[in-house]
Amino acid sequence: MKNKPNCNPQHALISCYGRRKITRISxxxxxxxxxxxxxxxxxxxxxxxxxxxxxxxxxxxxxxxxxxxxxxxxxxxxxxxxxxxxxxxxxxxxxxxxxxxxxxxxxxxxxxxxxxxxxxxxxxxxxxxxxxxxxxxxxxxxxxxxxxxxxxxxxxxxxxxxxxxxxxxxxxxxxxxxxxxxxxxxxxxxxxxxxxxxxxxxxxxxxxxxxxxxxxxxxxxxxxxxxxxxxxxxxxxxxxxxxxxxxxxxxxxxxxxxxxxxxxxxxxxxxxxxxxxxxxxxSFFMSKAFPREKITADMQVIDDYYRRLGEQWGIDPTPPENVVRELGYYFDWQKKPHLAMKLFKHNMSHHTENPDAIAGVAYGYEGQDKLREALTYAKKALAVATEDIPYYDYFVENVERLENKMKGTKKAN
The missing domain is CATH 3.40.50.1820 (Alpha/Beta hydrolase fold, catalytic domain)
Structure with a gap:
């Protein structure tokens, strides 16, 4: 079973709900x-x-x-x-x-x-x-x-x-x-x-x-x-x-x-x-949570969304790391591994030194049973992770788990 980081509030995954124009209120x-x-x-x-x-x-x-x-x-x-x-x-x-x-x-x-x-x-x-x-x-x-x-x-x-x-x-x-x-x-x-x-x-x-x-x-x-x-x-x-x-x-x-x-x-x-x-x-303010229903294979829709949000809010338009990673997890759960991998890689392109973003790519490769690539990115995530991260042990254990999983696969073959 694939593992995800035990995140603190700064790295927490947030659910992505689309903006809705509500016409009635209870x-x-x-x-x-x-x-x-x-x-x-x-x-x-x-x-x-x-x-x-x-x-x-x-x-x-x-x-x-x-x-x-x-x-x-x-x-x-x-x-x-x-x-x-x-x-x-x-x-x-x-x-x-x-x-x-x-x-x-x-x-x-x-x-x-x-x-x-x-x-x-x-x-x-x-x-x-x-x-x-x-x-x-x-x-x-x-x-x-x-x-x-x-x-x-x-x-x-x-x-x-x-x-x-x-x-x-x-x-x-x-x-x-x-x-x-x-x-x-x-x-x-x-x-x-x-x-x-x-x-x-x-x-x-x-x-x-x-x-x-x-x-x-x-x-x-x-x-x-x-x-x-x-x-x-x-x-x-x-x-x-x-x-x-x-x-x-x-x-x-x-x-x-x-x-x-x-x-x-x-x-x-x-x-x-x-x-x-x-x-x-x-209804006016855009939400930081990208609406799932607007996701396509073209990752530019994400960048365009956060560019507009940045213009409206007056903040950095870079897509939030944890939001895009959560989208990757969501579409992996929806049995759409190729779309999930696009999201993980797009996320890492904006956050090249973020261990969570890199670990997301490892997660995506594991979902496609590409254990060698998954281990490569798990090691990269561990290399940039710092020990002051509350869940630092996750990165260590993820590398060990993937190494053991690869050994088990070799024995089975």
Missing amino acids: MKYFKWLFSAAMLVSSFPGLANDYEVVDIDSKVLGEQRQYQVLLPEDYFTTSQNYPVIYRLDGADNIPLMKEVLGRLKDADAAPDVIIVAIENTDRLRDMYPTVNQDRNGPVGIGGGAKKFLAFIEQELIPDVEERYRTHSTRLISGASAAGVFSLYAMQQRPGLFDAHIAYSPAVWWNAGAMVERTEKWLFSGPSESAYVYMNMGNEGLPMRPYYDKLLTSFSTHVTPHLNIVVNEYPGVSHGLTSTAGIFNAYQ
Whole structure:
């Protein structure tokens, strides 16, 4: 029987699950998310203290404030981090910290910087048009263009000057702020990579944002963007306008838009951000675990995947050693030894001095009953392994086992 290393967390094999766009979330899991928002974070990944920054905005003619939550290891690394711009202020940070911490621990999202933008006049800033609909406050709104200019010309440059940021940016908001997220995508394509709109209040001004979105989609947007939207148990006046918005997106299909939509019939308007936060970020961020179903005989698909992940996360694009090796083990178990060997060798090509990667090739050759080649690579793995590796004995014992196996084979012949 072939042996695999007894790995410590640094070398551990991780299961590879493909990214899925989940369209529904169980109420049991929703209850967990809601409870998580009430707890003090016990997960690593993001720090506990916020940094508060004031800006004297020339664009808005007023002082504005934003609060920043940095990754826990921010001051011990030189890494640059993706930034999530969360509208409606720091009250949203605790839940974001919990969910993003869970995703990070599962290698399903990177460390991020959270920037929470505080409000001064919310309805003025979030809506691009002045409301004339009697279902809401008439004569209010219309400041979104100026607020977006503030974000682009003053806020983002300030954040990127103060902190080590990566080029990946997300904007997130609920209700009126959800409308602003959609507006930002249309008004300034490419400014953000992801636009999250929890229960966007598209009824405002008799559905003006729906009409605007229809025209924008008809024009054929050319910038790539990710859009997440959800809706709870909304009735009138919201629901008809939202349904019309969904119809617009489904009618004007464009390859540049990646749209994820969730429905939560039993969830109230004020809880849709809590219900949707997991799917919103899990569906956007690429997972470090390469999806098994995308494996082909062409190993370039792996390199392309991690190149894109590196661009999104702001990290080294080299395919992780333990992930690719685990794929090799998986396809060996699936009785596909030639594909497994391709994976083992491809892994070693990226990690030439890694004893685990080399031992994977030995494992692959043993699976093909090529004991001489297996022993050669087992010896190479032992030669580069250091005795401080907790499972160093494995490399020693693997060589001895293969030597004995070869002797037994010779005797049998």
